[in-house]
Amino acid sequence: MTGVTLQDVSTVPSASGRLAEPGVPGPDEESRDWVRSLHGDGPVRDDAVARLHALLLRAAAFEVGRRRPTLPHLRGDDLDDIANQAADDALVSVLRRLDDYRGASRFTTWAYKFALLEAAVKLRKRAWQGREIPLEPESWTVFASASLEPGEEFEQGELLARLQRAVNELLTPRQRTVLVALALNGVPIDVLAERLGTTRGALYKTLHDARRKLRDHLEEDN
DSSP states (O other): OOSOOHHHHTTSOOOOOOSSOTTSOOOOHHHHHHHHHHTSOHHHHHHHHHHHHHHHHHHHHHHHHHHGGGOTTOOHHHHHHHHHHHHHHHHHHHHHTGGGOOSSSOHHHHHHHHHHHHHHHHHHHHHTTTOOOOOSOSOGGGGOOSSOOHHHHHHHHHHHHHHHHHHHHHSOHHHHHHHIIIIISOOOHHHHHHHHTOOHHHHHHHHHHHHHHHHHHHHHTO
């Protein structure tokens, strides 16, 4: 295991928890065995953690391999490192959220998703490494619709002009930065959260507030 050791994960809180809500079918026996072993102690838990890490590493390697064509500048060693980091972080997340597992799917399927998410996030961050976050819209035509009649095209142009003015005049600098980066320039939210030193949840709220402010303004202006 790279980066995370058995000693590290043994410090992650572990409680018994419920495996299913009342009236909801519980997990299969293999999934129950996973949970029992990971809640256990000593060699039993160590073995389960090692097996879980191997599973997560396979999942992360799969996701890295699937996305490899979009990152031609990365070498094999870089991709292996990303897969290992993703598996390490996914392992910690699975153990920390072990009591969230309710048996709606197989435990391995539930855990697998953590590795896929971690790998995807790390690849997006690596793709943007060293790149500046664009703070101005690359193009407002991202909102435009094609194949419009001349009259409709004129109306759309007016609407986009009003929207642009509203963005510049009504939004706070923070709201404008988040809206432009996420909605107009396609910056991954994980990348923006890391650059701004905040969380995905905080960015989602800022984006929601900015969109609501713009929508209310355009409705009032009609």
